[in-house]
Amino acid sequence: QVQLVESGGGLVQAGGSLRLSCVASGRTFSRNAVGWFRQAPGKEREFVGSISWNGGDTYYADSVEGRVTISRDNAQKTARLEMNNLQPEDTAVYYCAAAEFGFAFNRTTEYDWWGQGTQVTVSS
Numbered sequence: 639q640v641q642l643v644e645s646g647g648g649l650v651q652a653g654g655s656l657r658l659s660c661v662a663s664g665r666t667f668s669r670n671a672v673g674w675f676r677q678a679p680g681k682e683r684e685f686v687g688s689i690s691w692n693g694g695d696t697y698y699a700d701s702v703e704g705r706v707t708i709s710r711d712n713a714q715k716t717a718r719l720e721m722n723n724l725q726p727e728d729t730a731v732y733y734c735a736a737a738e739f740g741f742a743f744n745r746t747t748e749y750d751w752w753g754q755g756t757q758v759t760v761s762s
Contacts, residue, residue, distance in 0.1 A: 639664045639665060639751065640662050640663075640664045640665055640667060640670065640736045640750075640751040641662065641663045641664045641751070642660055642661070642662055642734050642735070642736060642751055642752065642753035643660070643661050643663075643753055643754070644658060644659065644660050644732065644733065644734050644753040644754065644755060644756040645658070645659050645661070645756060646658040646659050646756060647731075647732060647756030647757045647758045647759075648757075648758070648759070649759045649760075649761065650724055650758070650759070650760055650761070651760070651761050652724065652725055652726060652760055652761065652762050653723055653724065653725075654724050654760070655720070655721060655722045655723075655724065656720075656721050656724065656758060657718055657719070657720045657721070658674070658718065658719040658720075658721070658732055658734075658756060658758075659716055659717070659718050660672065660674075660716065660717040660718070660719075660734030660753060661714075661715060661716050662715040662716070662717075662736065663715065667712060667715040667736065668691065668692075668712035668715075669691050669740055670691060670736040670737055670738065670739075670740065671688055671689065671690050671691055671736070671737040671739060671740055671741050671742035671748075672688065672689050672708070672710060672717040672734060672735065672736055672737075672742075673685065673686075673687070673688035673689075673734070673735045673736075673737065673742055673743075673744075673748070673749055674686040674687050674688070674708060674717075674719045674732060674733070674734055674735075675732070675733045675734075675735060675746065676728075676730035676731065676732045676733065676758075677730055677731050677733070677755075678729060678730040678731075681730075683733070683746055684699070684701075684730075685699050685743075685744035685745075685746075686698070686699055686702055686706060686719065686732070687699060687702065687706055687708045687719070688708070688742050688743060688744070689708045689709070689710050689717065690740055690741050690742075691740030691741070692712075692740070693709065693710050693712075695741065696708050697743055697744065699744070702721070702728075705721060705722050705723050705724075706719065706720065706721050706722070707719075707720045708720075717734055719732065719734070721758075724758075724760045725760055726760045726761070726762045727760075728758060728760050729758060729759050729760050730757075730758060731755040731756065731757050731758075732755060732756050732757075732758050733752055733753055733754075733755045734752075734753045735749035735750075735751060735752045735753070736749060736750065736751045737749045737750055738750045
């Protein structure tokens with residue numbers, strides 16, 4: 639089992655930045671791909687990006703490409719999502735997730751463990 643806890647969400651003005659963190663505990667984290675998803679009220683959970691087990695590969699949704707960077711520190715069992723130039727449409731609950739395997743992409747079904755989410759609100 640992997641337990642995940644997100645932090646770093648909050649209220650930010652349009653054009654601002656936030657850095658979300660996801661700290662893992664439990665079984666080894668270093669072999670697991672990590673994904674970030676978000677869910678706005680009334681909408682389905684949406685892929686934001688993912689990072690492979692060693693950080694060598696990252697994938698981003700078109701909607702955030704160029705504004706978002708995902709990184710990880712396996713020694714600290716932490717993954718991060720840095721978001722720049724945030725816009726009101728980025729408002730959502732952001733979730734990190736870990737996959738059993740070292741590579742994962744954009745489907746929620748690829749991920750086995752989920753955090754509780756952290757709220758990001760962008761005001762115009």
